[in-house]
Structure formats: C-alpha cells, structure tokens
Amino acid sequence: MMTMLTINELNDAWIAKGQKVSDLNAQLNAAVLDDNFMKDKFAELKTKRDNLAAQRDAIKDQLDEARANEVLNMSKKDKKPLNKKELNTKDQFVRDFKNMVRGRFDAITSSVEIDADGNGGAGLTIPIDVQTAIHELVRQFATLQNLVNVESVSTTSGSRVYETLSDITPMKQMDSEDGLIPDGDDPKLHLIKYLIKEYGAINTITNNLLKDTAENIMSWLENWIAKKVAVTRNVAIISVMNKATKKPTITKMDDIKDLENNTLDPAIMATSTFVTNQSGYNVLSKVKDAEGRYMIQPDVTQADRYLLNNKPITVIADKWLPDVSGSHPLYFGDFKEAITLYDREHMSLLTTNIGAGAYEHNTTKIRCIDRFDVQMIDDGAIATGSFKTVANQTATTPEASGKTA
Structure with missing residues (x-):
C-alpha cells in the first residue's frame, strides 16, 4: 500500500532533486567546452537534466499542496457552525487587521505589544x-x-x-602490533x-x-x-x-x-x-x-x-x-x-x-x-x-x- 509522504520528506526530496539538477547543469557546462564534444551524449545528458528538473518541479508542487492542505486542515479542525474558531486563519487575520487599523481594538483577539x-x-x-x-x-x-x-x-x-577548516595531518606509524597507539590531532572547533x-x-x-x-x-x-x-x-x-x-x-x-x-x-x-x-x-x-x-x-x-x-x-x-x-x-x-x-x-x-x-x-x-x-x-x-x-x-x-x- 502506498504511504503519504510528510512535508519534511517532500522538502528533503525537493532539495535532493534540485542538487542533482545543479550537478547535471555543471556537467552540461563542462561538456560544451570539451574538445571531444559529442552531440548525442550532450543531448542524452540534457534530456536527463530536463526530466530531473521536471521531477523536481513536480515534487515542489506536491510540497506546496501539502503545506496548503496542512493550513486548511488546521483551520477546519473541530469545525462547528457559527463558532468564531472556524474562521480561516488568513480571513481572521484580515478581520483583525482591519479592526486594528480602524481603531476598534476591543474586537481584536490578538495580543497587545509594547514597543x-x-x-x-x-x-x-x-x-x-x-x-x-x-x-x-x-x-x-x-x-x-x-x-x-x-x-x-x-x-x-x-x-x-x-568545525574549523584546517589541515589534517596523517596518522603516525605504530612501532609494533601491540604498541601504544599515538595521539592524533583533534578537530578544531569554534563557537x-x-x-x-x-x-x-x-x-x-x-x-x-x-x-x-x-x-x-x-x-x-x-x-x-x-x-x-x-x-x-x-x-x-x-x-x-x-x-x-x-x-x-x-x-x-x-x-x-x-x-x-x-x-x-x-x-x-x-x-x-x-x-x-x-x-x-x-x-x-x-x-x-x-x-x-x-x-x-x-x-x-x-x-x-x-x-x-x-x-x-x-x-x-x-x-x-x-x-x-x-x-x-x-x-x-x-x-x-x-x-x-x-x-x-x-x-x-x-x-x-x-x-x-x-x-x-x-x-x-x-x-x-x-x-x-x-x-x-x-x-x-x-x-x-x-x-x-x-x-x-x-x-x-x-x-x-x-x-x-
């Protein structure tokens, strides 16, 4: 049975496909400058890049739809007739915004801030x-x-x-199989x-x-x-x-x-x-x-x-x-x-x-x-x-x- 992907899984997949598209773009740039340029191989690589780009965009569409559905489900949760809580989050925000601008602060459900x-x-x-x-x-x-x-x-x-980018030194050769293992250089970290x-x-x-x-x-x-x-x-x-x-x-x-x-x-x-x-x-x-x-x-x-x-x-x-x-x-x-x-x-x-x-x-x-x-x-x-x-x-x-x- 097919399982629904979470928003985080879709987001990770979108990023991963985007990286693959970037890598293929780099290969295409290198291919056109190669003296051994071959039209068929370039076309094949370009087709692969285009397919991956289309898949990346499709994943992004699914991600946007999943995010929108999450917001919609949040706003429709436990919906009851004539209850203020059933208002859509965005519509409620606009209502409060209008009331705030008009000075009708008694109708606002949001918090009061101090500047x-x-x-x-x-x-x-x-x-x-x-x-x-x-x-x-x-x-x-x-x-x-x-x-x-x-x-x-x-x-x-x-x-x-x-971790601080620094030179890595090689490990030291041990004197014998049962000899003392020498200390190595520790990673340099900064806060x-x-x-x-x-x-x-x-x-x-x-x-x-x-x-x-x-x-x-x-x-x-x-x-x-x-x-x-x-x-x-x-x-x-x-x-x-x-x-x-x-x-x-x-x-x-x-x-x-x-x-x-x-x-x-x-x-x-x-x-x-x-x-x-x-x-x-x-x-x-x-x-x-x-x-x-x-x-x-x-x-x-x-x-x-x-x-x-x-x-x-x-x-x-x-x-x-x-x-x-x-x-x-x-x-x-x-x-x-x-x-x-x-x-x-x-x-x-x-x-x-x-x-x-x-x-x-x-x-x-x-x-x-x-x-x-x-x-x-x-x-x-x-x-x-x-x-x-x-x-x-x-x-x-x-x-x-x-x-x-």
Missing part, C-alpha cells in the same frame, strides 16, 4: 500561512539570502559549534553566538485600502513586507561578507583566476560562485579573452544566468552593494559554508492613527518588525576582491590567439 519606547498598541503576529507567502516572495527576488545558509531558530539568542535583532519599517496607508477585498489587502501586505525583508537582509548579509579576511586587488583576468583557484580551499571550489554589483558586472561583461570572446558567457542550461570562468555570477544593484572608493566589489566563495542567517520567523504588525504624524494627515501608520541575525561561520570560505578596470587577455603568439591560417 521600544514603552508605548502600547494593538499588535498582530503574522500567521504561519501568511509568513510562508512572504518567504516565497522573498525567494523570488534577487536576494543574497538565496546564497547563504538559513537556519530557523525559536529563541532570541543561542550558540552553535562549528558562534547569535543574538536575534529586530528590524522595523513603517508604511503609511489610506482608508481606501480597507475598502478592498481580503485578497487585495493580503497581496499588498505580503508584497510590501517581502520587499522590506529582502532589502534589509541583503544589507545585513553584505556587511558580514565584507568581513572576509582575504581581499586581493584585481587588474587582469589572471587575478580573477588567482581569486578562484588559489585563495580558498579546493574542497569548496565546486560549490563556489561570484557576486558583484551592477557597475562591476558592466566592466566584467566587456572583458575579452585572447580570441576576442567575452569572458562572461551565458549559461547554456539556464537562459537567465551568466557564468564567469564557468562559475555562476550574481549581480546586486549598486544602491545595495555600492562601490568603495571607486572600486567595484567581487566576492567569490561558498556563501552557505561562510555565512548563516538565523531566522526568528516571528514577524509582527503594529498600527497607529495618532502617532508618527498620522493624526495630522488623517492617515494610518503600519509598523512591521522582522527578527533575524547574520553571522560569519567560516571566513575562509569566501574572499572579497576589488577592481576598477580589468584588462583584456592578450595572446603571446599567433598560434595562441587562434588566428593562424
């Missing part, structure tokens, strides 16, 4: 299903959160023990502490919003919060990325090769990527090799992705990743190994129609609080380079340039 200044107000903790929609939107944006490791935590502070910080944003709304449908209100809230979360977490992640100890200066393509091949441990090279800002990408996109070809090439397996030395390159807007003293940043490494974002996953809303200038303008102010922390786990897993210009590659001989008759 940093000691002022009370009607607060709403964003329900799980709404948070899921917000997190889905965040992942769709071009955010650095997609590159780093994200760990959900249930406490405001804590610590984790990580990382996190402290959840609160990040807030205030937005002004009009009464027209309250006349909209529940769906429109939720869409507005989800998009507004998601954009704020994406931008806020990008800035926090970039500040940690800049703590990398290795910071070479780049003037030519060989310097980028050195950054890629001779800066980090070879064990993480296969999972490493590049990150730069828009101005930096503009410079790099014009650099050519000795045969006049652009060094940045489109990924044949993903139309919207580009590769630098066969490694994916992520581009961040200048306003979020600015130049420093006229130099463009270039990061390289495995960001999931280097950085962890500890996500408290406890967003909340607070409103006022009196404070923050709302009373004078007959408007309502909504404050959203997001809670997370970002820590560097292994500064040896990423390197931070910088460049102003990068020279084109030059051929030393006609044969090297590929221009011989």
Whole structure:
C-alpha cells in the first residue's frame, strides 16, 4: 500500500532533486567546452537534466499542496457552525487587521505589544500561512539570502559549534602490533553566538485600502513586507561578507583566476560562485579573452544566468552593494559554508492613527518588525576582491590567439 509522504520528506526530496539538477547543469557546462564534444551524449545528458528538473518541479508542487492542505486542515479542525474558531486563519487575520487599523481594538483577539519606547498598541503576529507567502516572495527576488545558509531558530539568542577548516595531518606509524597507539590531532572547533535583532519599517496607508477585498489587502501586505525583508537582509548579509579576511586587488583576468583557484580551499571550489554589483558586472561583461570572446558567457542550461570562468555570477544593484572608493566589489566563495542567517520567523504588525504624524494627515501608520541575525561561520570560505578596470587577455603568439591560417 502506498504511504503519504510528510512535508519534511517532500522538502528533503525537493532539495535532493534540485542538487542533482545543479550537478547535471555543471556537467552540461563542462561538456560544451570539451574538445571531444559529442552531440548525442550532450543531448542524452540534457534530456536527463530536463526530466530531473521536471521531477523536481513536480515534487515542489506536491510540497506546496501539502503545506496548503496542512493550513486548511488546521483551520477546519473541530469545525462547528457559527463558532468564531472556524474562521480561516488568513480571513481572521484580515478581520483583525482591519479592526486594528480602524481603531476598534476591543474586537481584536490578538495580543497587545509594547514597543521600544514603552508605548502600547494593538499588535498582530503574522500567521504561519501568511509568513510562508512572504518567504516565497522573498525567494523570488534577487536576494543574497538565496546564497547563504538559513537556519530557523525559536529563541532570541543561542550558540552553535562549528568545525574549523584546517589541515589534517596523517596518522603516525605504530612501532609494533601491540604498541601504544599515538595521539592524533583533534578537530578544531569554534563557537558562534547569535543574538536575534529586530528590524522595523513603517508604511503609511489610506482608508481606501480597507475598502478592498481580503485578497487585495493580503497581496499588498505580503508584497510590501517581502520587499522590506529582502532589502534589509541583503544589507545585513553584505556587511558580514565584507568581513572576509582575504581581499586581493584585481587588474587582469589572471587575478580573477588567482581569486578562484588559489585563495580558498579546493574542497569548496565546486560549490563556489561570484557576486558583484551592477557597475562591476558592466566592466566584467566587456572583458575579452585572447580570441576576442567575452569572458562572461551565458549559461547554456539556464537562459537567465551568466557564468564567469564557468562559475555562476550574481549581480546586486549598486544602491545595495555600492562601490568603495571607486572600486567595484567581487566576492567569490561558498556563501552557505561562510555565512548563516538565523531566522526568528516571528514577524509582527503594529498600527497607529495618532502617532508618527498620522493624526495630522488623517492617515494610518503600519509598523512591521522582522527578527533575524547574520553571522560569519567560516571566513575562509569566501574572499572579497576589488577592481576598477580589468584588462583584456592578450595572446603571446599567433598560434595562441587562434588566428593562424
């Protein structure tokens, strides 16, 4: 008899299939550059990748459906006619939100929050299903959160023990079969502490919003919060990325090769990527090799992705990743190994129609609080380079340039 998979099992299967698709993408990238390129084998590999990608997407659809059913079942549990508890979680949240904005605080079932200044107000903790929609939107944006490791935590502070990347020495030869076993070198560990910080944003709304449908209100809230979360977490992640100890200066393509091949441990090279800002990408996109070809090439397996030395390159807007003293940043490494974002996953809303200038303008102010922390786990897993210009590659001989008759 077939058994139903749990949400965790579906999530693990989705991640596993996604990794297999990434591995096949890497094989396809290597195959097109191989001098022994074979059309049939490439087509076979591409078909296998496409089938796995379709299976990965199908698993994701099942995962989304399972999550939605879980929320629906939670809201329908022990359903009784005319009982307040039978209201859908999201609909109840919208009802409370409208009441909160209108100032009818006596009708709200959610808790009261106290802000940093000691002022009370009607607060709403964003329900799980709404948070899921917000997190889905965040992942769709071009955010650095997609590159780093994200760990959900249930406490405001804590610590984790990580193994330090270090050289491993060989075991010593024993003098005899029954001789004393010599001591070996122990793994080097280091402690990382996190402290959840609160990040807030205030937005002004009009009464027209309250006349909209529940769906429109939720869409507005989800998009507004998601954009704020994406931008806020990008800035926090970039500040940690800049703590990398290795910071070479780049003037030519060989310097980028050195950054890629001779800066980090070879064990993480296969999972490493590049990150730069828009101005930096503009410079790099014009650099050519000795045969006049652009060094940045489109990924044949993903139309919207580009590769630098066969490694994916992520581009961040200048306003979020600015130049420093006229130099463009270039990061390289495995960001999931280097950085962890500890996500408290406890967003909340607070409103006022009196404070923050709302009373004078007959408007309502909504404050959203997001809670997370970002820590560097292994500064040896990423390197931070910088460049102003990068020279084109030059051929030393006609044969090297590929221009011989």
